[in-house]
Amino acid sequence: MRILVIKHGALGDVVRTSFILESLHEKFGSETEIWWLTSDAAFDLLRYHPYISKLVLASQLTSGKVAWVKEQRFDWVISLDDEPEACEILQDLEYDRLSGAYHDGTKMCYTDDVAPWFDMGLISRLGKETADRLKRENTKTHAQIFAEMLDIPYPRPSFYNNHLIERNVHRKYFADQNKFRVGVNLQAGSRWQSKALRMEEAIELIRQLRHQADEVLILGGIADFEKNRKLYLPFSEDERVVFIQPGQLLYFAAVIKYLNMIVSADSLALHLAIAQGVRNVSFYAPTSAAEIETFGTGVKVLSTSADYCSYRPDVDNSSITAARILEAIEELMGARV
Missing domain, CATH: 3.40.50.2000 (Glycogen Phosphorylase B;)
Incomplete structure (x- = not known):
């Protein structure tokens, strides 16, 4: 199983999103490869994580330094940023399943399986007023939402430093x-x-x-x-x-x-x-x-x-x-x- 996570920022969000990595390994087995595409600013927060097989910088992709990434095929891409720039890579990748945000050529969209998260966000298909109301009414934690919508074991906190x-x-x-x-x-x-x-x-x-x-x-x-x-x-x-x-x-x-x-x-x-x-x-x-x-x-x-x-x-x-x-x-x- 080869999974690509796309998450550039914000930095605190990168840290808490990394909690899902152990859960993905737990679900799919120790042979699972998890790649992570991130920003230069967030790189250090992920560089020592034992469950990341390959950590790729978006700036390297745009400069062509790691063009070989685009030659890979992924079983599952989890795209968690809502900025068009973060999703540009998707048009050059081959994958079997996409969960998350993407650009359809005219606007930002997201797949149905991650609606519980993106419905409350900046690109909500429900409109800003409804998104803000859902955010205020929400009682679930980030970990609970991600466990349910990705169908993975409940994430546990961790951080890996030098x-x-x-x-x-x-x-x-x-x-x-x-x-x-x-x-x-x-x-x-x-x-x-x-x-x-x-x-x-x-x-x-x-x-x-x-x-x-x-x-x-x-x-x-x-x-x-x-x-x-x-x-x-x-x-x-x-x-x-x-x-x-x-x-x-x-x-x-x-x-x-x-x-x-x-x-x-x-x-x-x-x-x-x-x-x-x-x-x-x-x-x-x-x-x-x-x-x-x-x-x-x-x-x-x-x-x-x-x-x-x-x-x-x-x-x-x-x-x-x-x-x-x-x-x-x-x-x-x-x-x-």
Whole structure:
């Protein structure tokens, strides 16, 4: 059995989608070949996955460097991106079965078997209004939806990193294993501003956590650097607060792996924490909390505003407060940190 998965982004989606790989192997046997076509940005998140037989970059295909991929025949192509560029490869491939998105020459479409997922998305054949309503009404997690529509065993979380990177990160930040460390990933890049915790609440959260944890680590990507720098300034003289400079994805993943707990927006950091079994508190305003499967590792804080889960970048997130997050931490830990 040779399967091709097409999934370029977003990065957090790539991580949680990779959970299906073990399930595909479990269903079709150890001889199953799984190829994955992805973006340059997501490559490191998949490069050490033992269930990926071949990892191919879309940029290599467009440049002709791996033209031999187009000479392969696949038993099943699972196409999970809704951008036309991601689906262009399909016109050059030979395959027996397609599940997912494709371009019919005039518009983006998707196969009936993946309607439970794509009906709620940007290319929904039902229209944006219905898609948004279905998203708000949905109670199934990403893992449950994918298990049902692909007819595979329920996915289990996993992430595979480079052991040398993990060892170096552990030596640099986590040598003292007696310390209780909480990571805070409170920003959300530039696209989904309302995913982030408001600055005054973020400062208050760290102010409280620094008295309860041995160390508070401020985390984020390159796009979050300036906001995180401002967040760190009130605590720059406090050795209990550590500003982790943004770096490579695998370095970021390794830092998260060794945390005792993380507080995170709906972002890559959250999915990396879930994948590595790190306890987590997550908060949601524009996006769906129901869709996130924490596999028993986390507690969620939901916006109480009327525009919750409206998938607008400017929703009202004022009901996500430091106080509510601290209450969720208590619930998660069974007591104060």
